[in-house]
Amino acid sequence: MENHNIVLKWNKQELVFNLQSTQTLSELKSLIYEQTHILPDRQKLMGLKLKTPGTITNTTTIDEINLASKIMLMGTPEESIAELNASKPVQPDLSEGQEEEQQDTTWIEDPDTIPLEKREEVRIKLERxxxxxxxxxxxxxxxxxxxxxxxxxxxxxxxxxxxxxxxxxxxxxxxxxxxxxxxxxxxxxxxxxxxxxxxxxxxxxxxxxxxxxxxxxxxxxxxxxxxxxxxxxxxxxxxxxxxxxxxxxxxxxxxxxxxxxxxxxxxxxxxxxxxxxxxxxxxxxxxxxxxxxxxxxxxxxxxxxxxxxxxxxxxxxxxxxxxxxxxxxxxxxxxxxxxxx
Known part of the structure; x- marks a missing residue:
C-alpha cells in the first residue's frame, strides 16, 4: 500500500503528514488537530484539489487528492480562541424574548466573504x-x-x-x-x-x-x-x-x-x-x-x-x-x- 507525504503551510511553518493512500481526509484532519490543536471543523484547507472533477468530503481518500498543489491550513488553535474569548468584555444579559445572533468569527466557511483585515487568523498574525x-x-x-x-x-x-x-x-x-x-x-x-x-x-x-x-x-x-x-x-x-x-x-x-x-x-x-x-x-x-x-x-x-x-x-x-x-x-x-x- 502506497504512502504519501502531505505538506501543509501554516503560520510560516511547513507541516508534513504521512498517510496511506486509502486513508481519508477525516483522518488527515485528526492528525492536524493532534499537531496544531485546531479542531477538525475549524480547519480550512485552502488549495486542496482532487485529481479529477468532483466534490471533496471528509470521506475523500488521500489517493484521490492532487498532492502536487500547494495547500494552506487556516484556523485557530483552541487555546488561542480561549485566550481571545477571555479578553472580551462580558455582554449584558438579554431581556426575555430576545435572541442574540451568534457568529463564530474565529472560523469563516468562505474567507472571501469578509475583508482580509477583519479575518480572525489575519488579526492573530498581525498581533503576533x-x-x-x-x-x-x-x-x-x-x-x-x-x-x-x-x-x-x-x-x-x-x-x-x-x-x-x-x-x-x-x-x-x-x-x-x-x-x-x-x-x-x-x-x-x-x-x-x-x-x-x-x-x-x-x-x-x-x-x-x-x-x-x-x-x-x-x-x-x-x-x-x-x-x-x-x-x-x-x-x-x-x-x-x-x-x-x-x-x-x-x-x-x-x-x-x-x-x-x-x-x-x-x-x-x-x-x-x-x-x-x-x-x-x-x-x-x-x-x-x-x-x-x-x-x-x-x-x-x-x-x-x-x-x-x-x-x-x-x-x-x-x-x-x-x-x-x-x-x-x-x-x-x-x-x-x-x-x-
Whole structure:
C-alpha cells in the first residue's frame, strides 16, 4: 500500500503528514488537530484539489487528492480562541424574548466573504508581528511628518541586471527624490528580503552613507527612519491570488500610534499584492528593469516627487485614489476614491 507525504503551510511553518493512500481526509484532519490543536471543523484547507472533477468530503481518500498543489491550513488553535474569548468584555444579559445572533468569527466557511483585515487568523498574525517584530531603527521619527514606505527591488534598484557599480543599476533621480520629499515625509524601507540584503543594497546605492552622515557629499540630505525585512510580513490567502506574503502597514502604525496612521502613510511597491491588507495606502510603481536600456528614459521618481509634494498637505491619504496619481498631477487636483455602493 502506497504512502504519501502531505505538506501543509501554516503560520510560516511547513507541516508534513504521512498517510496511506486509502486513508481519508477525516483522518488527515485528526492528525492536524493532534499537531496544531485546531479542531477538525475549524480547519480550512485552502488549495486542496482532487485529481479529477468532483466534490471533496471528509470521506475523500488521500489517493484521490492532487498532492502536487500547494495547500494552506487556516484556523485557530483552541487555546488561542480561549485566550481571545477571555479578553472580551462580558455582554449584558438579554431581556426575555430576545435572541442574540451568534457568529463564530474565529472560523469563516468562505474567507472571501469578509475583508482580509477583519479575518480572525489575519488579526492573530498581525498581533503576533506587532508584538514580536523588531526592525532596524536609525533615526527618530519627526512629529508632524507624513510617512513614505519604499520597496527596494525594481522600485529603487534593478537587482537583476549585471553592472560594475550600484550607480549603474540605481533608478534615476533616486537621491534627488529622497532629498526633496524628506521635507514633508519620514522615510522607511521595507523589502521582502532579509535584513542582510537590505543593508547591502542600501550601502551599494549610497543611501546608508547619506542617511547616517557618513559621506562628504553635501548635495543630498535625508535620513531613513527604519529598515524592515521579510520577517515583518504575513501570509494571507485570497481566491484571486492564492497564498501571498504581504506587507501589513499596521505593524508600523501600532509601533508609532501617535505619529503614523492610514491618514498620513503611503507605500510604493512594484508588486501591488504587497499592500493587499492596506490597498488605500499603496501606490503601484512601474518596475525599473533592464537598467542599461531604460535608465535614460525612466522618469518615474521625478514625477512621483511632484506627486508626493502635491499631496503633502492633504489630511487623509486613504481617501485619495493613488491609482490615478498621474491624472492628479496633470489636472493639479485631488481625485478621491469612489465609495463602494
Amino acid at each position: 508581528r506587532i508584538n514580536t517584530y523588531q526592525g532596524k531603527i536609525f533615526n527618530e521619527p519627526r512629529p508632524g511628518k507624513k510617512l513614505l514606505v519604499l520597496d527596494i527591488d525594481y522600485t529603487l534598484f534593478d537587482h537583476r541586471s549585471a553592472a560594475e557599480t550600484g550607480a549603474e543599476l540605481m533608478r534615476p533621480y533616486l537621491h534627488e527624490f529622497l532629498t526633496t520629499v524628506y521635507e514633508h515625509y519620514d522615510i522607511g524601507i521595507w523589502s521582502a528580503t532579509s535584513m542582510k540584503w537590505i543593508e547591502s543594497k542600501m550601502k551599494l546605492l549610497g543611501i546608508e552613507g547619506i542617511s547616517q552622515g557618513r559621506t562628504t557629499n553635501t548635495t543630498f540630505n535625508y535620513k531613513i527612519v527604519f529598515y524592515m525585512d521579510s520577517g515583518a510580513m504575513i501570509s494571507v490567502y485570497t481566491k484571486e491570488f492564492g497564498l501571498q506574503d504581504v506587507k501589513p502597514l499596521p505593524v508600523i502604525w501600532e509601533k508609532y500610534p501617535t505619529l503614523y496612521s492610514d491618514k498620513n502613510t503611503i507605500m510604493f511597491d512594484d508588486v501591488s499584492r504587497n499592500f493587499l491588507l492596506n490597498p488605500l495606502n499603496g501606490l503601484k510603481i512601474r518596475p525599473f528593469k533592464r537598467a542599461h536600456f531604460t535608465r535614460a528614459t525612466d522618469r518615474e521618481l521625478f514625477s512621483l516627487t511632484q506627486y508626493l509634494m502635491m499631496i503633502a498637505q492633504h489630511d487623509d491619504f486613504s481617501k485619495l485614489d493613488h491609482r490615478r496619481w498621474e491624472q492628479m498631477l496633470e489636472r493639479q487636483q485631488f481625485i478621491e476614491r469612489r465609495k463602494p455602493k
